[in-house]
Amino acid sequence: MAELVISKLTETVLSHAIETISELVVQETGSLIGVKGRVKSLQTELRRMQCFLKDADRKQEQDERVRNWLAEVKDVAHEVEDVIEIFITKVSSSYVKVFHQFNLRNKINAIQAKINDIFKSAERYKIEFVTGDGTSSMAKLQQNLRRSCPDDDEDEEIIILEDSMEALKMQLTRMEDRLHIVSVVGMGGLGKTTLAKKVYNDVKQHFDCNAWVFVSQQYVACDILYEILVQIERETEREKLKNLNEHELVDRLKHDLKEKKYLVVLDDIWEIKAWDSIKKAFPNKNQGSKILFTTRNKEVALYADPLISPVELPFLTFNESWELLKRKAFQIDTFGKHGLSPEFEKLGKDMVKKCGGLPLAIVVLGGLLNTKNSIDEWKEVKRNVNAYLNKLQSGQLYEGVHGILALSYHDLPYYLKPCFLYLGCLLKDREIPRKTLIQLWIAEGFIQTPSKLDENETKLEDVAEQYLAELMDRCMVQASERNQLGFEGVKAYRMHDLMRNFCVCKARDENFFQIIQHDLDINMTGVGSPMHLSDATTIHSRRIALHVACDFERHNFPLPLRSLLCSDIDHFPVSSLRRKNFRLLRTLELGGISLKDKFKVLEEICKLIHLRYLGLRRTCISKLPNSVGNLQSLQTLDLRYNHVKLPRGISRLTRLMHLLTSAPLMLKYRGSPPRFDESQLRISGHMKLVSNVLMIRCDALFKLTNLQKLKILLRNKKEATTLLESPITKSSRLRYLDMKMEVYINDAAKDQEAAVFPSLMSLIPQCRFLHKLRLEGPIEEDLHDSSHHCFRSLPTSLTEVTLVCSHMNRHSMAVLEKLPNLRLLRLISDAYCDSEMVCSANGFPKLESLYLFKLRSLRGWRIEKDAMPSLKKLDLVKISQLKMIPEGLKFVTTLQSLDVTYMGPDFKHRLRVEGEDFYKVCHIPSILFSTPI
Incomplete structure (x- = not known):
């Protein structure tokens, strides 16, 4: 069945090759004299070849010759990419261009001969030329991109066994x-992690601190201890913790926990010795602390605590199984309005009763059925899946699950297959950050903009988001962390370990990537015969995920390497980067590695001119070489958690979209001394600045009209006005704007009277896609006429507003509450300075979360009936003058959570069951009285 996917991956590879030629024609015109016609002819032939793939896809199952034909197309497409990029590499470093042009001409001739043979084979095998714009899946993607993003506001659709959940709570x-x-025990796929995550989120507020760590079979005690400490200590301590040995980590964790009530989850712990290696770090005091295991091994649970009976997960009943399948399989827009037809119900029940009550099998089957809307399609799925369902029914659970996973994979549209396989490259049992994954996909060339959509209106990031949504709909990935209230989408993903094992195995079969893990082997799935690195090894893949230090000099790479993702290794040999077959790298991730001979490594990296993604996070580098400007294809440069000085050469990175740093951003003027160590930065308008703070020239910054996120530190009103009148704030690309006045960061700042934000009238009508706004500092406003209030020009697209030290009055609130899409509002540290606040009837129509912190002037608060009709969460922190909750809160029936922190004993007493204000809040399911540590 592995052969059935060749055409899908071939389509993707062919698209990459065509894109590579397009880039060469546009950017290297001067180097193509005498060969440009041949290059363009090659591009035309590859486009013709694409039109044969759809018919070949239909015929490959019955004809091995067609499968071999598809493999030949894939090899030629890779060869085209290699030849073009080697040519670019040699031309960029040589003055003798004629020789390289001659060499390119000969290689194109050889490739052209292969293509001619491929076309002749297509004719012999009766593979037909099929025109059209793509599959129905791509058409569906186009429709999805034209409408708003999928609603992530709903909870994960899972069946939680109430008895198990209550027992665990x-x-x-x-x-x-x-x-x-406390332990949750059960076989893989029964839902141990899902149950534990649900209960963990429900009870963690009862503990002073909490942490969640994946253990797995390949655990390292230091890594487990480090991950727990990172979650219970400040982020700023992360670098210090990295330098501690196991004994020091144990002492540090024991000290941090000794006076606290803590909850720690050890997810997927396999062995007794894993617990023995870390248990001495957990104080055993009378604090009500708990540790939660999820494990497949009941012996581990009983060994850790013989006096506590584990929660053993049962298989689902038929009714529970059917309910779970319905949630996953039936699309509301297709079936919800008219109910479920008897035919669909019979087919669904016939399939689900053979799933053996195993949730993973049901969820994946539901994801497969979710994309099928007709009875015929459901019947076809039933025919294809029946053999595997029979195995489930007969107790061959893992074999049955593997078969269903394979069918779900084969059903993926071609553009999702490489994206799914790529997930297996990433470290097992770690959450996968959404933004990082999208940046890697784009760098690899997996994201394609549908041709019928306007490229000016559709960003690759939007397409990638839709790809992720599709994989979630098909239950191929799971959301592991959502943004606040869920309305901003998913922050991180994870894969079930059985799904990941399948993914890694399939990627091995396709030579899509190779994982090097464990000390002496290359192991794809955790099973089978390992290939020992002690012997010379040939690695037949263009992508490598390196999870253990490796001497590349001992091994043969017959194919040019495109991706090298390193994680959890001690060092990286600089000599590896000098190898010929490493010169075409597009993606290089070295995050967390302490580089030896740092500058030499960086100089070698700067010779990899095809790099699109370079990850240097937490590598302890302090300076980049000026030759970084050679990386003119670079899209993402991750420098976070390094104290790094940027060279002038960075100004040549004209395609840079994501510059990830941990330093502040401040405008630099011609002739002015630098505020920080960083040199001036000149970059053209493709760049996206993310959580970065760098010295940057005004004229350079104002060219960045494609910025999606801008975080900036300003000195005074004049500088703020300059920014607000610049092309950046008029850009339709800007999604997030964060502006701070330096006077509130640096007490020694001069000209404090001028450190206010001007009227925002000049900012915003053009920023129709601005979603988030954060302002730190006072805002200039008309105290007498709210009709001229500067907030009146804020875009209606805003969903999140955070104001710090803004000194607003009642007029400001009157304007803010009219924003039609505002869902999260934070007012912090005298952001509001009137003595009374009013929330008017019908005001804040979509507000879901309101956070009020340290509003020292606020004495009274009035909430009118029908105000905030969508509010779910309210946080009140350190509002010392506010003595009671507003009367009108009793009308806010949507409120689910009220968190009261440092509000004084009288305020809290009034809200308790016996208190005089309890009638105002008795409808709220969760009321917490928190006192931070």
Whole structure:
């Protein structure tokens, strides 16, 4: 069945080759004298070849010759990419261009001969030329891109067994006189992690601190301890923790936890010795602390705490299984309005009763059925899946699940297959950050903009977001972390370990990537015969995920390497980058590696001129070489958690979209001394600045009209006005704007009276896509006439507003509450300075979360009936003058959570059951009285 996917991957590879030629024609015109016609002719032939793929896809299952034909097309497409990029590399470093042009001409002739043979074979095998714009899947993608993003506001659609959940909650929240280890036990795919995550989120507020760590079979005690410490300490301590040995990590964690009530989850712990290696770090005191295991091995659970009975997950009943399948398989817009027809119900029940009550099998089957809208399509799925369902029914659970996973994979449209396989490259049992994944996909060339959509209106990031949404709909990935309230989407993803094993195995079969892990082997799935690195090894892949230090000099790479992703390794040999077959690297991730001979490594990296993604996060580098400007294809440069000085050469990175740093951004004027160490930065308008703070010339910054996120530190009103009148704030690309006045960061700043934001009238009508706005500093406003208030020009697209030290009055609130799409509002540290606040009837129509912190002047708050009709979460922190909750809160029936922190004993007493204000809040399901540590 592995052969059935060749055409899908071939389509993607062919598209990459055509794109590579297009870039060469546009950018290297001067180097193509005498060969440009041949290059363009080659591009035409590859486009013709694409039109044969759809018919070949239909015929390959019955004809091995067609499968071999598709493999030949894939090899030629790769060869085209290699030849073009080697030519670019040699031309860029040589004055003798004629020789390289002659060499390119000969290689194109050889490729052209192969293509002619391929076309003749297509004719012999009766593979037909099919025109059209793509598959129905691509058409569906186009429709999805034209409408708004999928609604991520709903909870994960899962079946949670109430008895198991309540038993687990009771064990975790019960006060005990010693540390208790509570366990959830069950086979893979039963939903242990899902249950634990649900309960963890429900009970973690009862503990002073909490942490969640994946353990797995390939655990390292230091890594587990480090991950726990990172979650319970400040982010700023991360670098110090990296330098601690195991004994020091144990002492540090024991010290941090000794006076606290803590909850730690050890997810997917396999062995007794894994617990023995870390248990001494957890104080056993009378604090009500708990540790939660999820494990397939009941022996591990009983060993850790013999006095506590594990929560053993049962298989789902038929009714529970059917309910889960319905949630996953039936699209509301297709079936919800008219109910479920008897035919669909019969087919669904016939399939689900053979799933053996295994949630993973049901969820994946539901994801497969979710894309099928007709009875015929469901019947076809049933025919294809029946053999695997029979295995499930007979107790061959893992074999049955693997077969269903394979069918779900083969059903993916061609553009999703490489994206799915790529997930297996990333480290097992780690969450996959959404933004990083999207940047890697784009660098690899996996994201294609549908041809019928206007490229000026559709960004590659939007297409990638839709790809992720499709993989979630098909239950191929899971959301592991959502943004606040879920309305901003998913922050990170994870794969079930059985899904990942399948993914890695399939990628091995296709030579899509190769994982090097464990000390002496290359192991794809955790099973089978390893290939020992102690012997010379030939690695037949263009992508490598390196999870253990490796001497590349001992091994043969017959194919040019495109991606090298390193994680959890101690060092990286600089000599590897000098190898010929590493010169075409597009993606290089070295995050977390302490580089030896740092500058030499960086100089070698700067010779890899095809790099599109370079990850140097936490590598302890302090300076980039000026030759970084050679990386003119670079799209993402991750320098976070390094104290790094940027050279002038960075101004040549004209395609840079994501510059990730941890330093502040401040405008630099011609002739002015630098505020920080960073040199001036000149970059053209493709760049996206993310959580970065750098010295930057005004004229350079104002050219960046494609910025999606801008975070900037300003000195005074004049500088703020200059920014607000610049092309950046008039750009339709800007999604997030964060502006701070330096006077509120640096007490020694001069000209404090001028450190105010001007009227925002000049900012915003053009920023129709601005979603988030954060302002730190006072805002100039008309105290007498709210009709001229500067907020009146804010874009209606805003969903999130955070104001710090803004000194607003009641007129400001009257304007803010009219924003039609505002869903999150934070007012922090005297952002509001009137003594009374009013939330008017019908004001804040979509507001879901309101956070009020340290508003020292606020004495009274009035909420009118029908105000904030969508509010779900309210946080009140350190509002010392506010003595009681507003009367009108009783009308806000949508409120789910009220969190009261440092509000004084009288305020809190009034809200308790016996208090005089309890009637105002008795409808709220969760009321928390928090006191931060």
